[in-house]
Amino acid sequence: MDIGGHAAVGRTDPRDSLAAKIRARRLQHFLKGRRDHLSLSQEEVAERLEISGRSYGNWERGRVKEWTDHKLYSLAHALEMSEYQTDRLFRYAVDRAPQPALRAMFHRDRPTDPATAAFLGDYGVMMDALSLPTFVIDHRWGVKMANKAYHDLLKGVRNHPTAMPADNFLRFGLFHPDAPTVLVDHPKWQLAMLAQLSSSLERHDEDTVLRAIRRDVHRHPALRDTYLKDMPDWVLGCGADLVHHEGSVRELRHPDPRIGLQGCRLVEETPRSLQALGLMRITLVLVDLDDGYMPERRGSHHHHAV
Incomplete structure (x- = not known):
């Protein structure tokens, strides 16, 4: 807030930046921990996602321009996540719960007809x-x-x-x-x-x-x-x-x-x-x-x- 009681324009609350960094770090540990639990290499996860090993390495390190629902659901599928784990994935990546209406859309085996x-x-x-x-x-x-x-x-x-x-x-x-x-x-x-x-x-x-x-x-x-x-x-x-x-x-x-x-x-x-x-x-x-x-x-x- 400025002296006149108005919100300062263009300023970012440092608490928001800190929270984002904490979520990014948790996401990195979460993905690596899940991959290690399944005894998968980065290349093997990349194969499941049908992307390059380098691309998946960037995903795991959080170097992603935008986490779309499609990417997150694909990642949950590749790492064989439960519904609870998928919820954690979304909260770490985009700070919200999954959208149930979209889950079936991105689930590869669900009939759409x-x-x-x-x-x-x-x-x-x-x-x-x-x-x-x-x-x-x-x-x-x-x-x-x-x-x-x-x-x-x-x-x-x-x-x-x-x-x-x-x-x-x-x-x-x-x-x-x-x-x-x-x-x-x-x-x-x-x-x-x-x-x-x-x-x-x-x-x-x-x-x-x-x-x-x-x-x-x-x-x-x-x-x-x-x-x-x-x-x-x-x-x-x-x-x-x-x-x-x-x-x-x-x-x-x-x-x-x-x-x-x-x-x-x-x-x-x-x-x-x-x-x-x-x-x-x-x-x-x-x-x-x-x-x-x-x-x-x-x-x-x-x-x-x-």
């Missing part, structure tokens, strides 16, 4: 009426829809930053420490999932998400050895991938003690409407192991399933 959205809504209602766990995935095995039975099967799984079963089924099976509690004889599940990863990469070799999963596999010595040595032989002898391994029954343990240990086949049943969207529906068909579906007899049953 009203008819498609209505179809998927109806399909979700139909899935919830099924008693067997079933879920809809994209070519990356990202889970786009899942019914109540699927969530009930996996309700005991603890939070994990990158491998939740509601996000990506391959990441869950390969990397989540709780996966063996559900997927019994876990190494056999992992072997089939690694074959699925290899099969998917053959069809989508430039996909950044699939390549990121493969990179993370190589960071786990046991998984890397299985992927490079055991998996190719398994494919030659048993099948191409997780879905199309004919007749195989694996085992899982349901958290409901009344269900308990069950045999499981993964059955693909995808209507043309889902196929047109690049999606596939998988149902976990549970079979009672006491009814003769023992592991040594799995090869005698012929279904389009695992």
Whole structure:
């Protein structure tokens, strides 16, 4: 204020400048901390963002002319941020909360066509009426829809930053420490999932998400050895991938003690409407192991399933 009580023109409150510097520093630590938590290099994050490594380095150092919503949502997606983390990102970068109305616009996998959205809504209602766990995935095995039975099967799984079963089924099976509690004889599940990863990469070799999963596999010595040595032989002898391994029954343990240990086949049943969207529906068909579906007899049953 000047002597006459009027606001001084052209002056910046030093407190605003200090607050901006504090937010910029917090943003820098936040982005680096999140990247380190995911064990990603700057170049790997840049690959996910489809920008140069130098450009991402500038983003992380705060050298950005303007933080647009598109940049921030893309960054949140690349660094696999939760809604809470995305809110922190926006507050550090632009000093406000995300705009919910824009979230769907910038989310790459959200259908924008009203008819498609209505179809998927109806399909979700139909899935919830099924008693067997079933879920809809994209070519990356990202889970786009899942019914109540699927969530009930996996309700005991603890939070994990990158491998939740509601996000990506391959990441869950390969990397989540709780996966063996559900997927019994876990190494056999992992072997089939690694074959699925290899099969998917053959069809989508430039996909950044699939390549990121493969990179993370190589960071786990046991998984890397299985992927490079055991998996190719398994494919030659048993099948191409997780879905199309004919007749195989694996085992899982349901958290409901009344269900308990069950045999499981993964059955693909995808209507043309889902196929047109690049999606596939998988149902976990549970079979009672006491009814003769023992592991040594799995090869005698012929279904389009695992």
